[in-house]
Amino acid sequence: MSPEPLEPLEPLAGVTVVDWTDHTGAYAGRLLADLGADVVRVVPPGGDPAARVGPFVPGADGRPVSTFERFVNLNKRSVALDVAARDGRDVFLRLAGRAQVLLHTAARPTLAALGLGPDELAAANPGLVQVSVRPFGATGPYRDHLADDLVQLAAGGLLSLGGYADTAPIAVAGHQTYLAGSIVAAGAALLGLLGRLHDGRGRAMDVSVQEAIAGALEDAVPTYDLTGRVRRRLGEVPREAGTGTFPCRDGHVAMVAGRLGTAKAWTALVRWMAESGVDGAAELTGPVWEDFRHRQSEPAIARFREVFGAFAATRGKAELYAEAQRRRIALAPVNDVTDLRADAQLAHRGFFVPVDDPVLGATLVYPGRVSLVDGRTTLVHRPAPAPGQHTGEVLAELGVGDEQRTTLVAAGVL
Amino acid sequence: MATVLSGERVLDYCWVGAGALVTQTLALYGAQVIKIESRARPDNLRLSPPAKPGQTGLDVSGYFASRNSGKKSFALNMAHPAARDIAAALARASTIVTSNFRPGVMDRWGLGYADVAAANPAVIYLSMPMQGNDGPHRDYVGFGSTIAAAAGLVHPSGLPGRAPLGTGTHYPDHVPNPGHALVALLSAVYRRVRTGRGAQIELSQFESTVNLVGPALLAGSAGAPPPAPAGNRVPGAAPHGVFPCREPDTWCAIAVGTDAQWAALCTALGRADLLADARLGTLLGRKAHEDRLEEEIAASSRTVEAWALMRRLQDAGVPAAVVATAQDVLADEHLRKRGYWVQQDHPAMGAMTVAGLPFRSDVDEAGPTPAPLLGADTWEIAESVLGMHRAEYERLVAAGVLT
Numbered sequence: 001m002s003p004e005p006l007e008p009l010e011p012l013a014g015v016t017v018v019d020w021t022d023h024t025g026a027y028a029g030r031l032l033a034d035l036g037a038d039v040v041r042v043v044p045p046g047g048d049p050a051a052r053v054g055p056f057v058p059g060a061d062g063r064p065v066s067t068f069e070r071f072v073n074l075n076k077r078s079v080a081l082d083v084a085a086r087d088g089r090d091v092f093l094r095l096a097g098r099a100q101v102l103l104h105t106a107a108r109p110t111l112a113a114l115g116l117g118p119d120e121l122a123a124a125n126p127g128l129v130q131v132s133v134r135p136f137g138a139t140g141p142y143r144d145h146l147a148d149d150l151v152q153l154a155a156g157g158l159l160s161l162g163g164y165a166d167t168a169p170i171a172v173a174g175h176q177t178y179l180a181g182s183i184v185a186a187g188a189a190l191l192g193l194l195g196r197l198h199d200g201r202g203r204a205m206d207v208s209v210q211e212a213i214a215g216a217l218e219d220a221v222p223t224y225d226l227t228g229r230v231r232r233r234l235g236e237v238p239r240e241a242g243t244g245t246f247p248c249r250d251g252h253v254a255m256v257a258g259r260l261g262t263a264k265a266w267t268a269l270v271r272w273m274a275e276s277g278v279d280g281a282a283e284l285t286g287p288v289w290e291d292f293r294h295r296q297s298e299p300a301i302a303r304f305r306e307v308f309g310a311f312a313a314t315r316g317k318a319e320l321y322a323e324a325q326r327r328r329i330a331l332a333p334v335n336d337v338t339d340l341r342a343d344a345q346l347a348h349r350g351f352f353v354p355v356d357d358p359v360l361g362a363t364l365v366y367p368g369r370v371s372l373v374d375g376r377t378t379l380v381h382r383p384a385p386a387p388g389q390h391t392g393e394v395l396a397e398l399g400v401g402d403e404q405r406t407t408l409v410a411a412g413v414l
Numbered sequence: 415m416a417t418v419l420s421g422e423r424v425l426d427y428c429w430v431g432a433g434a435l436v437t438q439t440l441a442l443y444g445a446q447v448i449k450i451e452s453r454a455r456p457d458n459l460r461l462s463p464p465a466k467p468g469q470t471g472l473d474v475s476g477y478f479a480s481r482n483s484g485k486k487s488f489a490l491n492m493a494h495p496a497a498r499d500i501a502a503a504l505a506r507a508s509t510i511v512t513s514n515f516r517p518g519v520m521d522r523w524g525l526g527y528a529d530v531a532a533a534n535p536a537v538i539y540l541s542m543p544m545q546g547n548d549g550p551h552r553d554y555v556g557f558g559s560t561i562a563a564a565a566g567l568v569h570p571s572g573l574p575g576r577a578p579l580g581t582g583t584h585y586p587d588h589v590p591n592p593g594h595a596l597v598a599l600l601s602a603v604y605r606r607v608r609t610g611r612g613a614q615i616e617l618s619q620f621e622s623t624v625n626l627v628g629p630a631l632l633a634g635s636a637g638a639p640p641p642a643p644a645g646n647r648v649p650g651a652a653p654h655g656v657f658p659c660r661e662p663d664t665w666c667a668i669a670v671g672t673d674a675q676w677a678a679l680c681t682a683l684g685r686a687d688l689l690a691d692a693r694l695g696t697l698l699g700r701k702a703h704e705d706r707l708e709e710e711i712a713a714s715s716r717t718v719e720a721w722a723l724m725r726r727l728q729d730a731g732v733p734a735a736v737v738a739t740a741q742d743v744l745a746d747e748h749l750r751k752r753g754y755w756v757q758q759d760h761p762a763m764g765a766m767t768v769a770g771l772p773f774r775s776d777v778d779e780a781g782p783t784p785a786p787l788l789g790a791d792t793w794e795i796a797e798s799v800l801g802m803h804r805a806e807y808e809r810l811v812a813a814g815v816l817t
Contacts, residue, residue, distance in 0.1 A: 009605065009609065009611060011598075011601035011602050011604060011605040011613070012601050012604065012605070013605075015604075031594070031597050032597075032601075035597070035598065035601040036601075052650075053629075054629075054648075054649060054650070055629055055630060055633040055638060055641065056633075057632075057633050057636040057637065057638050066629075067629045067630075067632035067633040067636065067638075068629040070629075070632055071628040071629045071632055118776075136748060137752055137773075137774070139751075139752060139774075140748045140749075140751045140752040141747060141748050141751060142728075142748040145728050145733075145735070146728065146731065146732070146733035146734075147669075147733050147735065148651070148669040148671065148733055150646055150648075150654060150655075150656075150667045150669050151667050151668075151669050151733045151734060151735045152735075153667070154656070154665075154666075154667035154735040154736065154737045154738060155667075155735035155736070155738060156738070156743070157738045157739065157740060157742065157743040158581060158583070158585075159656070159667065159737045159738075160737050160738060160739045160740075160742075161581065161582040161583050162571070162579060162580070162581050162582040162583075163579065163582070163656075164572075164573070164576065164579070167573065168646070168655070168656040168657075168658065168665055169656050169665055169737050170571070170572060170573065170579060170645055170646055170656070171571070171646050171656075172567065172571045172579075172580055172581045172585070173567075173570035173571040173641060173643070173644075174567065174570065174571075174626060174627055174629065174630060174641075175629075176567075176581075176585075176626060179590070179625075179626055180589045180590070180593070183589060183590060183593035183594060183597070184589070184593060184772045184773060185773075186593075186597045187439065187593060187596045187597055187600065188773040188775075190596075190597060190600035190601060190604060191418055191439075191443055191600065191775070191778070192775065193600075193604055194418050194419065194600060194603060194604055194607070195418040195775070195777060195778060197604070197607050197608075198417070198418050198420075199777075201777060203775050203776060203777045203778070204775070204776040205773050205774070205775050205776075206773055206774045206775075206776075207772065207773040208752065208754075208772055208773065210748075210749070211749070211752070211754050211769075211770075211771075211772035211773070212589060212772040213589075214743050214749065214754065214769060214772070215435075215588060215589065215769050215772050216581075216583065216585055216588035216589045217583070217588075217740055217743070218477075218583050218584060218587075218588060219462070219463065219464060219476070219477045219480075220739075220740035221480065221740045221743070221744065221767070221768075221769060222464050222476025222477055222479065222480050222766070222768075223463070223464040223476070223740065224739075224740040224741045224744060225476065225744065225766055225767045226464045226465060226466045226476045226763070226766065227464050227465075227466070227467065229464075230739050230740060230741050231739070231740060232663070232739070233582050234582065235577070235579060235582070236576075236577035236578075236579065243559075245563070245568070245577050245578060245579070246577075247577065252563075252568075252569075252577060252578055253563070254559055254560045254562070254563035254564075254568060254580075255560065256556075256557045256559060256560060265555075325551070325553075325554045325555065328555055329555070330555045330556045330557055330560050331560065332556055332560035332561070332563045332564035333563065333564060334563045334568050334569050334578050335563065335564055335565070335566050335569060336566060336569045336570070336640035337566050337627060337630045337631045337633075337634040337640045337641075338634060338640055339566070340565070340566050340624060340627075340631065341631075341634070341635075343564075344549075344550050344551065345545050345546070345549045345550055345551035345552075345554075345620070346620075346621070346624070348548075348549040348550055349546055349548065349549050349618070349621070351621055351624070354635075360636060362636060363635070364632045364635050364636060365631065365632065365634075365635035366628070366631070366632065367621070367624050367625045367628050367631060369621065370594045370597075370598070370617075370621075370622055370625055371594055371595065371597075371598040371615055371616065371617040371618075371621075371622065372546075372615065372616040372617070372618075373598055373601070373602065373613060373614075373615050374613055374614060375614065
């Protein structure tokens, strides 16, 4: 079976990407596949390394299936190949030889030992855009440091801003650094592709997950650089009354009501509470409270929490969301994934797309797009493949005949 | 200086958060990015701290400077009726138009996709409305932190029984939403270079962020319950957490994924007693005794300076990193050697350091050009892009249009 025909004007139609990444880079190829690239994922015969990352659900045979792996491999083809074997390396080079982009997560010494260093790959395909995704990048004193998601969050600085003021720093859930590094890598791959169109040369792009995370510290870096102040974690009680995460009847809401100079939302919030007859609301009105310097004082933050807490305790998050937004106050429910499936806006826009999954033997519901390009409502082209599902098809495209393939299978290379 | 995008001119209405980071990458790769703002209504970020002590005004925000490197600033008062023709002329002369306003704002200025594409069919037009251009919540308001909460990123993050946390920042604004938008935008540029065809791209910041909980959504659709907050613990590793070090409020993240790493950790901490404890020799055993395990590791980590602990553990083959503050990342020897931090000489603020792009290319080097003063490039753009004469420019400045 050849790849399903994409619309001829899919942005990346005709671009071939070899995706030889582990869990830290696999979402990069996914983003390129969404936009029409033919992304061929190369996995070792033992299985996809991204499948070591959870969450897991029971598969048809009772074995756990990683939905992280299912998520990051949507729209790809999959080839099972032992790149470390000599014949496997040859097949890999043929694959990379006809590709425009190679995404990988191997350390430089590993690549050199396999004869797949940047220069060797460039010799095989001078126009190849090579994108390396590593926790600390391909160069520098920490290039071989070991890391997982938590360690990457720490090294990049984001972990220092998360957590309650009275506890150790606490990480955001969901392996965000694996996605963040991949998002950066997809952008780097495209800049490389455009560079290649510009001057005809391939490129080696060196992506560092630590740097991707260090770019997410918002005002913390300029604050230290310009004032010497070190920003620290504040938990659910940020710097200003009206801002933060607050309990309500059935969960929590997050709010930014009035921020620095803009008092409009603050005034609207206090009016709402006053109209609802909340004790203490009247006390929060007036010019003193409209000045953010007052709202940033500790007594103001504490008093606001009491008043708003009493108000929210009798109201549900959906009700608070609707009414706050009607009053143009930036409040949102703290949703879990079940809430998301019921969200009216996402439903209206047809965001969720069911996909029959070949590995699970059941339907998985995907977020249907990252962005809308040319008004296409879904970017789902094909299900995430079973590992090695397209080995025969891709080898045939490379001109590897059936007989040769049988030999490679017998040798354990495929 | 990178010239990959030197053929691109960007009419940029991205303010404040996510959008500004998209167009900064374009600028650092050689595009001419014309940022539209005015003294009547400056980008809010220009009013946001931090500034150097004693510096005030619209040109001294370090926050603004940290995400507008390499851009041109064109002062255009969009509230003035005469501004629209100038904006339309800039849109005709641009290859890319970007904005992150609420739905309808660009249309009211005659800068909606249909308007721009009618005169410039090959334009690539990116809008980044918070919840998309249609639907019952299209006019909802929010910030990165509320988008993160609505999108499911906050709920599973925190300690059981306490308020959910997320990242403690407006995270969607900083990596996922600008990153997702950049990927779509550059893909469209790639297609336009090859086919001449333009594109309309709409990135709902809410939808983009929901992808960050994609794996949990898939699991939920297969019947799994929503993930519950578990602090820093994860199912497949123990110890896996953040441990106190010798100095106050210093911490080291340690992630032990294998029995070999466990043995290496015990040895590196001089804890032969833990290594000898058979109950802790397996992952299942360590998970079963995780409270005690964490107390024991903390008792040892507390005696060691954080960076020394990280080095000792990495040398032993244990994944570990200091929980770096902004001060730490700025001083980080590795990031410095990699050339991540860029020293700039800002015309109003003087010397400052900003983050560079999170990748290096062996061919293209991003420049150190600082963020522009408000309106610094108005005349240059008016003359070179619009062919405006000096007298006309001065008339428009005096009339409150180019200001």
